[in-house]
Amino acid sequence: MKIITIIGARPQIIKAAAISRAIKNKFSKEIKEVIVHTGQHYDANMSAVFFEELEIPKPDYNLNVGSGKHGEQTAKMLSGIEEIIENEKPQALLVYGDTNSTIAGSLAAAKIGVPVVHIEAGLRSYNKSMPEELNRISCDHMSTLLFSPTEQGVSNLQKEGFQLGNEGPYSIDNPKVYHCGDIMFDNSTYFAEKANTDSEGLKEVDFNTPYILTTIHRNANTDDPIALNNIFKAITYLAKEKSETIILPLHPRTKKMMDQLLTEELQTKLKDLPNVKIIDPVSFLEMIALEKNAKLILTDSGGVQKEAYFFKKPSLILRPETEWVEIVAQGAAILCDADYDRIVAAYEHFIQLDNIEFPHIFGDGMAAEFICNEIITHIK
Template identity: 60%
Template sequence: MKVVTIIGARPQIIKAAAISREIANNYVDRIKEIIVHTGQHYDSNMSEVFFTELNIPRPDYNLNVGSGSHGVQTARMIEGIEEIVLKEQPDYVLLYGDTNSTLAGATAASKLNIPIVHIEAGLRSFNRRMPEEINRIVCDHLSTFLFSPTRTGYDNLVREGFSEENEKTFTPDNPGIFHCGDIMYDNSLHFAQMASSRSTILEDHNLVSDAFVLATIHRDHNTDHEESLTAIFKALMEIAKERKVVLPLHPRTKNKLQELADEDFCKKVIEHEGLLLIPPVSFLDMIALEKNAKMVITDSGGVQKEAYFFNKPCVILRPETEWIEILETGMAKLVSANYDKILETYNTFAADKKVKFPSIFGKGRAAEFICAKLFSN
């Protein structure tokens, strides 16, 4: 069996590690994986470092697409992916999540009648103004195999017309839907021990476990609007008066802060004693920060989950989330870019001594389940 895996954004590179690891351990003579990197994330700290640090197989192809508008970027990817799929003639094209790389891979593969495998299927924010929502819906409805990390995601697929009764052999007209657990939970379990022994991020920045807050900001609805971006940074600076806030600064956020905010405000952010701005960190360093933070404040879907994996309350800088389950546990709360809500939720979580994190993301064996289903079809 030959599988072409499409990756492009930093989280997809990490997610792909779990499937590549399962193939290497248990299917080395039965499944051949061809990895295509679209180049959607082109900064070395946002992409290249992960292949080295996590021992992920290096891409067989790199499209080097880089930045651009949604249309331009996606079109370039479709062109490059189509050429590779025609050359390789895979049995499946495997896609992750909801990025432009996902949409491009789904479009190219479906036009060439190559069955699509979508990992993280069924997730919905129910906000079609988000490009990611469009990408995930389109990919799901073009896919042959749909693997959902949560029961909620699986139920979303059923509500959209996917049948639970379909049986193999699965095809685009007879797709199979499965609740398999979260593939990032596989990776978090696998890499957590490695992070403990190899990451020096805490020592490098004199950070004490449970004495700092980890924050990440990158989504356009926060970064591209001065009012939102300013409100978030004002809240972080207020929190930083009593507890250090560590913010690995996404290139987009750094650029937009300089473009949108006035010079005096930027200076206050940069010079604030309790706000530690650092460059984007490696995956192992990120795990170390998540494991040792008191709390996480983020607009990232992946970081929301990882916070939950490591039993950390999460303040979500979005009006909605695909990960409804973590909201239902009470260990995460939506605050959007509202200054008052950010501080209120931070204070509530900081004072709560009875946090509970029930198991909702499986048992860390999603990659095993996925490969077994593909090989038995």
């Protein structure tokens, strides 16, 4: 069986590692994988290094679409993927998550009649102003096999009319929904030990000193002067008044927006606080090392808040809502948005807790093998 895997953004490259590893180790005689990189993110720090350290096969195709407006970017991907599908004639096309690469791949395949396999199906933030929400909803409704990492995801799909327990043959009109666990949990489990030894790029981080790991990248935070100043006001408070060490891997674009939008007073405070350590973007293994050793995680990333849970770290989520509602319901994360008072209050809440429960809600670390088995069984 030939499947086309669509990747385009850094999180998708990481997720793809789990499926590619399962194919290589257990399903190489049953599945031939053709990897298509749309080029949605493509520079050494955001893409290439991940293929190397996660041992992912290099892409068979790269569309090199680069950045651009949503419509322009998606249209280029749609055209390029459609041509590849026609040339390769796969039995299925596999997509991850909720990016423009995901929606483009789903549209191209569904219109030609190639079954779409959606990994991370059923996630909902219930905020349609987010492009990701529109992408994930649309992709689910074009998919034949839908693999949800959580029970909540399955419940979300049921509310939208998906039926459970369908019998084959499966198609876009008769899709099958699975609760399979999270392939990012597969990866975090697999690479956790390696991350301890492959983090030489973090020489400026003292793992023996407790620290708060912070990541900021969403446009709603980086491009809004009020939001960005509120977040950094909270960071400087934690560093100065609470003597917390803050580790902040910072993408150049976020740094650029800080220079443009932060008040002079805040910029001066940040420069005068040696315990606020702004470092270059990190690789996946370095990020795992940072997450494993942090005392607390402050983030607007969907992936990082979930990985915080994997490593039993409480998280302060710099968003008004999250698609990972389970970790908030469990009491392992608090939604703070870009609100100074809520960030500080959430910090105080977690610092005073002696024990936080992190039950297994993301599967057993074997989701990739389960997915491959089901693809072989049900895609003809």
